[in-house]
Amino acid sequence: MxxxxxxxxxxxxxxxxxxxxxxxxxxxxxxxxxxQECFIQMVKNKFRxxxxxxxxxxxxxxxxxxxxYDGSPSGAFLLNQIDDALKxxxxxxxxxxxxVLVLVSVTEETEIQRVVERVEELKKELLENVRWFIAxxxxxxxTDSVDLEGLRCNGTEKIPEYTDLLSSCSVPTYxxxxxxxxxxxxxxxxxxxxxxxxxxxxxxxxxxxxxxLDQLCLGRGGSLSPLVTVTDKRSDxxxxxxxxxxxxxxxxxxxxxxxIDKQYIQFHTHSNTQDRSVQALTDAFIRTLEDxxxxxxxxxxxxxxxxxxxxxxxxxxxxxxxxxxxADCSLCSTCSAIRDSCSGLLSRFx
Amino acid sequence: xxxxxxxxxxxxxxxxxxxAKIRKAKDGSQLCxxxxxxxxxxxxxxxxxxxNLFKVRKNSIQFVVSFSHCSFLQRGERVAIxxxxxxxxxxxxxxxxxxxxxxxxxxxxQLLSIDEGIKGYxxxxxxxxEKNRIEYELPLTILSYNDLYGWTMDDIVAKIGxxxxxxxxxxxxxxxxxxxxxxxxATKLVTGHNADDMAETVLMNVLRGDIxxxxxxxxxxxxxxxxLPRAKPLKYCFERDxxxxxxxxxxxxxxxxxxxxxxxxxxxxxxYVRDLEKVHPRAILDLIRSGxxxxxxxxxxxxTLKTCERCGYMxxxxxxxxxxxxxxxxxxxxxxxxxKSKKSKKVIVEIExxxxxxxxxxxxxxxxxxxxxxxxxxxxxxxxLKDLQF
Numbered sequence: 001m002x003x004x005x006x007x008x009x010x011x012x013x014x015x016x017x018x019x020x021x022x023x024x025x026x027x028x029x030x031x032x033x034x035x036q037e038c039f040i041q042m043v044k045n046k047f048r049x050x051x052x053x054x055x056x057x058x059x060x061x062x063x064x065x066x067x068x069y070d071g072s073p074s075g076a077f078l079l080n081q082i083d084d085a086l087k088x089x090x091x092x093x094x095x096x097x098x099x100v101l102v103l104v105s106v107t108e109e110t111e112i113q114r115v116v117e118r119v120e121e122l123k124k125e126l127l128e129n130v131r132w133f134i135a136x137x138x139x140x141x142x143t144d145s146v147d148l149e150g151l152r153c154n155g156t157e158k159i160p161e162y163t164d165l166l167s168s169c170s171v172p173t174y175x176x177x178x179x180x181x182x183x184x185x186x187x188x189x190x191x192x193x194x195x196x197x198x199x200x201x202x203x204x205x206x207x208x209x210x211x212x213l214d215q216l217c218l219g220r221g222g223s224l225s226p227l228v229t230v231t232d233k234r235s236d237x238x239x240x241x242x243x244x245x246x247x248x249x250x251x252x253x254x255x256x257x258x259x260i261d262k263q264y265i266q267f268h269t270h271s272n273t274q275d276r277s278v279q280a281l282t283d284a285f286i287r288t289l290e291d292x293x294x295x296x297x298x299x300x301x302x303x304x305x306x307x308x309x310x311x312x313x314x315x316x317x318x319x320x321x322x323x324x325x326x327a328d329c330s331l332c333s334t335c336s337a338i339r340d341s342c343s344g345l346l347s348r349f350x
Numbered sequence: 351x352x353x354x355x356x357x358x359x360x361x362x363x364x365x366x367x368x369x370a371k372i373r374k375a376k377d378g379s380q381l382c383x384x385x386x387x388x389x390x391x392x393x394x395x396x397x398x399x400x401x402n403l404f405k406v407r408k409n410s411i412q413f414v415v416s417f418s419h420c421s422f423l424q425r426g427e428r429v430a431i432x433x434x435x436x437x438x439x440x441x442x443x444x445x446x447x448x449x450x451x452x453x454x455x456x457x458x459x460q461l462l463s464i465d466e467g468i469k470g471y472x473x474x475x476x477x478x479x480e481k482n483r484i485e486y487e488l489p490l491t492i493l494s495y496n497d498l499y500g501w502t503m504d505d506i507v508a509k510i511g512x513x514x515x516x517x518x519x520x521x522x523x524x525x526x527x528x529x530x531x532x533x534x535x536a537t538k539l540v541t542g543h544n545a546d547d548m549a550e551t552v553l554m555n556v557l558r559g560d561i562x563x564x565x566x567x568x569x570x571x572x573x574x575x576x577x578l579p580r581a582k583p584l585k586y587c588f589e590r591d592x593x594x595x596x597x598x599x600x601x602x603x604x605x606x607x608x609x610x611x612x613x614x615x616x617x618x619x620x621x622y623v624r625d626l627e628k629v630h631p632r633a634i635l636d637l638i639r640s641g642x643x644x645x646x647x648x649x650x651x652x653x654t655l656k657t658c659e660r661c662g663y664m665x666x667x668x669x670x671x672x673x674x675x676x677x678x679x680x681x682x683x684x685x686x687x688x689x690k691s692k693k694s695k696k697v698i699v700e701i702e703x704x705x706x707x708x709x710x711x712x713x714x715x716x717x718x719x720x721x722x723x724x725x726x727x728x729x730x731x732x733x734x735l736k737d738l739q740f
Contacts, residue, residue, distance in 0.1 A: 173630045216556060217626060217633040221640020225647075276629045285622045292618070300559040307561050311645040333639070337632070 017042075027247045028295035036257060043254045046245045047081050048094075050230050056198070056240060057095045065198040065240070066191050067098045070105070071115070071265030074202040077251045078243055080260050082200075083126040098200075100127055101190060102134040102265075103183070104153055107163060112136070112153050118265050125263065133190070137179075138162035140186035143348065145193040155186075168345045172277035174338045177218060178346075180211075181322050181335075185349075188237050200240045206248045206286075208241065209298030212305045213282045218334045222310030223324035229306050234323055247298065321349060360385050372598070375590035375631060376545075383598045390595045394445050394583050395453065401570045425456040430536035432527050433461040433482060433490070435475030438542030440482060440603040441592050442584055446540065447486050460534055461486075464526045465494035466519055467502025468609060475604035482602075493530040495522055499676055507610055510684040515610040517688055521671045525663055528578050536578075543582040546589040546623055549637035553619045561646050562653055562666075568641035575655065576664055588627070588634065 013022040015035035022033035026042075034042055057063055067082055069075040085094030102119050104112055116134060123132055133148050139155035141162050148154050162182070169175040191199050203211075208228040215227055226232040232239040243251070255261045289297045310325045318325055319332040321339075326332050331339065331350065339346050357369040362385035370380035374389065381389060431446060433439040443461060450457050463479045466472050476492065483490040496502045499522060506518050531539045543551075548568055555564035566572060571581045584592065596603055611617070626633040646652060653666030663670045669677075671687055678686030 171630070173633075213553075213556075216552070216640045217630070217637055219636030219639040219643075221552070221637075222643030222645065278626060278630050278633055281622065281625050281629060285618070285625075289618060294615075297557060301556055304556050304559045304561055304564065307647055307650045308564070308644045309647050311643050334636070 024253055026250050027299070030295075040254060040257060043246060043250055044081070044084075046250075047242055048085075048092075050242045050245055051094070051240070054230050056231065056238075060095075062197055063095055064097045064099065064196045065200055066101050066187070066194065066196045067200045068101050068103050068187065068202060070103045070202060072202060073255050073261065073264060074204045074207075074243060074246075074248070074251050076260050076263040077246075077255055078200065078202040079126060079263070080258070081242070086127075097130075098127065099131045099133065099194060099196060101187075102132065103186070104134060104136045105183075107159050109156075112156060115265055116153055122263060122265075133194075135186070135190055136162075137183050137186045139189055140182040141165070142189055146189055148190065148193060165342065165345045168343045169338065169341050170343075171337075171341045172275050173218075173279065174341045176275075176277050176279045177214070177334070178338055178342070181338075184239070184323075187239070188234075191237055197236060198238045198240060200242055202243060203241045204243050204246050204248055204251060205298050205302060208244055209301045210279070210282050210286060212301050213285070214279050217278045217282070220322075220324050220332065220334060222308065224305035225307075225309050227305075227324070228302055232323075234318070244302070321346075362389070372594050374594075375588040375627070376586070376635075378631070387595060387598050390587070390591060391445060391448060391452075393587060395449055397570070397586055398449070398583055426458065427538065428458040428460060428534065428536045429538045429540060430460055430462040430527075430531040430534060431488070432539060432541040433463050433479045434542075435463070435478035435482075435604040436542070437592055437596050437603045437605060438544055438547075438584060438589075440478065440601050441596050442540065442542040443482055443486055443488065444599065444601055445595075446583065447488065459488050460536060461488050461490040462527060462530045462534065462536070462539075463490065463492045464523050464530065465492055465496075466523065467495050467504055469504055471606060471609050472503075474606070478602060478604040489534075491530060491534050493526055493533070495526065498522075498526055498529060499672070501676070501679055503610065506679065509679060512610065514688050516616060518675055519608075519610070521675060521687075525670070525672045528663070531578055539578055539580045541580060541582055542584055544584045544587050544589050544592055545634050545638060546627065548582070548585055548641070549626075549634045550616065550619050550623045552637050552641035553623065554616060555641075557619065561650065564641065564644055565646050568638055573664075585638070586635070588631075590627070 013033045014020070015022045015038050016032045017038040018035060020035040020038075023036055024039040025031065025033045051057065067078065069079050079100065082094070082096065082098050085092070086096070086098070088094070102115065104115050106112060106115070119132065119134055131150070133150060134153045135146070135148065136153055136155040136159060138158035138161065139146050141158040142155070146154060165182075166175055166179060169178055187199050187201070191197065212224050212228045215221070215224055220227070228241075228244070230241055230244055232241075252261075286297060317327070319335050320330045321335040322332060324332050339350065357371065358380055360366040360368045360370045360382040361379045362381055364385070366382055366385050368382035368385070371382055372386045373380050374386065376393075379389075429446075431439070431443050433443055443459075446457075446459055449455065450459060461479060461483055463476060465476060479490060479492075482488070494502070503515065503519055507515055510518070527539060527541075531537075551567045552564065555561075555567055568585075570583075570585050571579055573579050595601075623634065623637075626637075655664055655666060656668075657663065658665045658670035658673055659668050660673045661670060663672065665671070667674075674687035678684050678688070
């Protein structure tokens with residue numbers, strides 16, 4: 001990536017922190033600009049403050065955390081932040097005991113083998129002293145605990161069942177939503193099997209902003225807050241999103257500056273770009289707004305989502321499939337619609 | 351030779367044998383013209399019943415309105431129908447009149463129009479309202495921005511340019527409808543907001559971060575805490591179904607988009623909602639459902655409702671938005687009330703500090719009159735608002 005991509009329209013700007021010549025900015029070029037050192041520090045601070053504000057690691061007994069790596073720039077960034085935080089010898093050391101989970105979503109055997117080989121290389125570069133597991137999202141199909149092995153991609157035997165379930169869903173919007181739900185279910189299954197109650201996912205602000213709008217269009221407006229903010233607490237499982245305040249742009253700049261961009265795993269997926277789904281429309285909508293220079297859209301959506309909650313939620317009752325708060329039944333209305341569009345294959349989870 | 355397929359039979363529950371001509375956007379059912387109209391009217395009546403706009407009891411075949419324990423509308427009370435001449439308000443006026451006759455609501459329905467002063471748009475659409483007045487035999491009252499505020503939208507656009515026009519128009523129209531309803535002695539106001547509008551509003555409030563409005567924007571009745579509650583009987587009706595209903599019943603309406611609207615931010619949300627309806631129609635109702643489920647967390651600070659120091663209209667600030675916008679227009683500071691800038695903040699502080707005693711006196715003050723550059727203009731605005739006794 002060329003550094004000039006990030007340094008357009010400088011116009012003699014100064015760093016807002018140290019008065020050096022500014023080179024980089026976050027999402028909105030009308031707002032703060034930073035020099036290289038201050039930009040790196042700003043990004044790191046956003047990661048640390050997301051964790052410290054919620055006091056997630058206050059409890060000394062529950063420091064074991066599953067850190068998810070999906071090969072994306074955000075995933076690589078998260079791994080590096082954890083690696084960096086563990087190497088600190090001062091009070092800045094993050095009190096976390098990580099277990100890395102490489103989450104694979106491709107279904108071709110050769111691609112999966114390539115991922116396993118790439119992970120072996122990565123293990124030598126960072127977090128070498130922690131446990132690493134590779135698992136396919138098809139682990140979501142297990143109803144009992146998963147026996148995880150360290151040297152292979154776990155859950156590949158469930159890929160046919162997984163793809164059958166997804167292809168049985170006749171509505172593209174619900175198929176994509178089901179994919180998201182199964183990914184979370186997979187993480188929950190693996191965490192439970194490893195007896196780890198905390199799970200860090202590399203969901204950045206852009207992903208979460210889009211997710212917020214998608215969920216709004218799926219009728220889950222009241223449950224936006226747990227779906228897109230730092231923590232999503234469930235009965236025996238805590239989903240943590242430590243990079244929820246960082247945009248893809250900020251992460252890409254940081255990765256470029258710190259040479260993390262060599263630690264990505266490029267998946268060769270066959271995504272259908274012609275898919276007529278709510279998720280595809282949301283993506284196009286956000287892109288249009290950004291092209292029209294409405295840079296703060298994502299930030300505003302996430303800020304709004306963090307301030308609202310569900311009017312219906314009573315006694316902590318939750319949907320058995322997606323875990324959003326529900327008033328008086330086991331399935332939320334969106335999951336009921338997903339079930340109806342899945343020709344019965346989803347019933348195993350209900 | 352393969353037999354050519356004809357239209358499918360009408361899917362009405364009443365066993366109609368006519369060929370289906372219309373696909374209802376809301377649920378995809380295929381219906382013939384008369385069954386579609388009946389189904390649409392039943393939908394609106396059901397919305398009124400289920401949301402307790404009227405207290406009803408069920409009487410074997412049809413609902414009969416019982417006004418003994420009426421929660422929203424009372425028998426004999428005057429209800430203003432916000433009429434712009436567009437498809438939504440034309441259908442609303444027609445449906446309300448039809449349901450009023452069929453179910454004997456016993457309401458005194460009156461049309462209320464606001465003339466924003468947009469040449470080539472509003473003057474033409476008011477002709478459509480005039481036709482409605484004659485056809486539906488409903489009295490019509492027209493109030494203009496010029497009479498109320500001393501500014502037409504054409505004047506405003508000439509002053510501020512083609513950006514933020516909808517901010518001015520939306521704020522002024524809301525107040526103007528309330529003032530008009532008071533003028534004609536109505537105690538309730540019904541508007542033609544449809545499901546697409548509601549979905550768009552939910553989305554807009556999320557995009558703007560307006561959590562206070564997000565919490566209440568999907569309420570079918572708003573303003574119950576004030577003197578003039580508003581209701582949206584077409585809340586669950588899809589825009590496409592409204593158009594089809596108007597066509598089926600040969601209703602005449604004005605269908606040109608406002609000439610100042612294309613530059614609005616809302617346009618992006620509108621396009622998104624329209625695309626959603628094509629790809630996943632249920633998303634419209636799901637967006638409304640999302641809005642209905644939203645509640646603001648306790649720890650979030652919310653604005654409290656007060657009355658405007660100038661005109662007595664409800665507001666969360668010292669001055670209502672309309673007064674603030676007029677102040678900006680009259681003083682040449684057109685950013686006032688539109689965007690946060692140091693200059694506009696300074697002006698607000700000055701207004702609040704120096705001009706508390708001024709104003710037209712209607713409800714404690716008058717919109718913009720106190721800040722008008724020309725003293726004669728102040729007097730005129732003051733007199734206009736006094737006449738309305740708001």
